[in-house]
Amino acid sequence: MHSGSCLCGAVTFQVRCELQPPDACHCRQCRKTSGHYWASTDVPREMLTIIGEDRVSWYRSSEKVRRGFCVNCGSSLFWDVEGRPRLAIAMGAFDQPTNTHLEKHIFVADKGDYYEIADGLPQEGL
Incomplete structure (x- = not known):
């Protein structure tokens, strides 16, 4: 099991499976959202528990x-992509060890x- 949280701890989560190798997205939206590039791993929704979900705000x-x-x-x-069975979670939010390593970079032209x-x-x- 893997766990993690936001900076203040109001939102925590648990993932009940091994983490897939993450990718690093360099697109404009991810850079604007994260302040650099966005590294994340996809997790099956049924393997994820979010505690403090009422403290999560969703921006479309x-x-x-x-x-x-x-x-x-x-x-x-x-x-989160509507209708997709997996949800991406920021790698920086996980507690260590994650037991995985970055697999690739995407949208590098941006x-x-x-x-x-x-x-x-x-x-x-590219």
Whole structure:
């Protein structure tokens, strides 16, 4: 089992399965939401328990996508596509150890101009 929380602890969560290798999204929306790039792992909804769910505010960032934030501290926690059986959770919100490693970078054509991606991992969306 893996657990995590927002910065202030008002929202906590538990994941009852091993974590899939996360990816790092460099698209404009993810950079604006997170302040850098967004690293997350997808979790089957039935394997996730959110405690303090009433403290999560959902922002609709596109027609089918919403993003979940803590209403107290503003931590960016979740990325959700309507109708998809999995929910993405921010890697930075997990308690360690996560026992996984970044798998790839996506939407790299949109990355910020202030950094380079030099870790040798696959890059999509060039």
